[in-house]
Amino acid sequence: MRFLAALVIALLTVPSASAQVAPTEAELRAYAGLHAAAARGDIADIERRITAFENKEALDARHRTPLHVAVYQKQHDAARALIRLGANPNRLEIDRYDIITIAAVANDVPMLRIALEGGGDPKAVTSRYDGTALIAAAHLGHAEIVRTLIAAKAPLDHVNNLQWTALIESIVLGDGGRNHTETLRALVEAGANVNIPDGSGATPLTLARSRGYRDMVAILEQAGAK
Template identity: 60%
Template sequence: MMKARRGAAAFAALALLAAAAAAQTAPTAADAAGYKGLHAAAWRGDAAAIARLSPAKAQLDARDGHGRTPLHVAAFARQRDAIRALAKAGANLDALEADRYDAVTIASVADDEETLRVLLALGASAKQVTSRYDGTALIAAAHLGHDGVVRQLIAAGAPLDHVNNLHWTAVIESIVLGDGGPRHQATLKALVDAGANLQLADRQGNTPLQLARSRGYTAMVRVLEAAGAK
C-alpha cells in the first residue's frame, strides 16, 4: 500500500512538472518569421535596430499573439544585447505575458544564468508573482533544480517563503518535484542557508522533512535535519 501511494505521488509530481514546463510558450519558427519591428529585432538580437526603432515608445511594450513583448522574445532567444538595448530604451522589464511569465521567470525556467544575470543587473524584479500557479521565479527554479539560478534569485531578494496556489513553497517544490539528485540537493541547501522557513507544510500538513523522508531522499533529509527541521 505504501509503495502504491509513493508511486501515485511520484506520477502526480511528474505530471505537474510536465505541466509547469509546458506552461511557457516560446516563440515558434512561424512566430519568428512573422515578427516585424522591435519583435523581429529582439529575436535576432539586433541592438542597433532596437536603438533605431525605440523612439516609437508605444512599440517598446507591444504584444504579439501570446502577449509577449520584445523583451520576452529576447529573453526566450537569449539575446542579451537586445535585452540591454530594450532596457536602455525604457522597456518594461517586469511585464507579464499571456501565461503570466516575466523575463526573469523565463530565464530561470530555461536555466539561463547569464540572461538572468543581465536582467537582474538592469533592475528586473525577482519578487513578482508569476504563472498560472501564482508562483515565483524562485519556486520555478527550485522545482527544476536550477541551483545556480536559485542562488542568483535569493541574492536578488526573491521571497523565500512564498506559497503558490498548490500550497507549495520553493523548499517543498525542490523536494516534491525534484529527483533528490545533486542539483536539487544544492537547491535545497541554498534555500536552507538563506533562511527559508522549513516548517511551512503542504496542504496535507506534511513538512519538508516529512516529504523528503517519504521519498527516501536521504541527502535532503540530512540537510533538513542539520538545519533543525521537524
C-alpha cells in the same frame, strides 16, 4: 479529500519549462518591427526603431513584448538594449511570466542578471500557479539561478496556489539528485523555513523521507526540521 483531488489535477499540469511558450518557428518568421529585431538580436535596428518611436511594449498574439522575445531567444545584448531604452522588465505575457521567471526556467544565469540589473522584480508573483521565479527554479533544480535569486532578495517562503514553497518544490518535483539537493541546501542556508507544510500537512522532512532522499533528509534534520 478535496485537496488531494485538486493536487492530483495540479500535478498533471504542474509548472515546468513547457508551461512557458516560447515563440514558434512560424511566429519568428512572421515577426516584424521590434519583435523581429529582438528575435534576431539586431541592436542597431532596435535602437533605430525605438528612436523612431516604435512601440517598445507592442504585443504579439501571446502578449509577448519584444523584450519577452529577446529573453526567450537568449538574445542577451538585445534584452540589455531594450531595457536601457525603456522596455518594461516587469511586464507579464499571456501566461503571466515575466522575464525573470523566463530566464529562471531556461537556467539562463546571464539573462537573469541582466533582468535583475535592469529593474526586474525578484519578488513578483507570476504564472497561473501564483508562484515566483525562485519556486520555478527550485522545481527544476537550477541551483545557481536559485542562489542568484536569493542574493536578489527573492521571497524564500512564498506559498503558491499548490500550497508549496520553493523548498517543498525542490523535494516533491525533484529527483533527489545533486542539483535538487544543492538547491535545497541553498534555500536552507539562506534561512528558508524548513517546517512550512504542504496543503495536506506534510512537512518538508516528511516529504523527503517518504521519497528516500537521504541527503535532503540530512540537510533538513541538521537545520532543525521536524
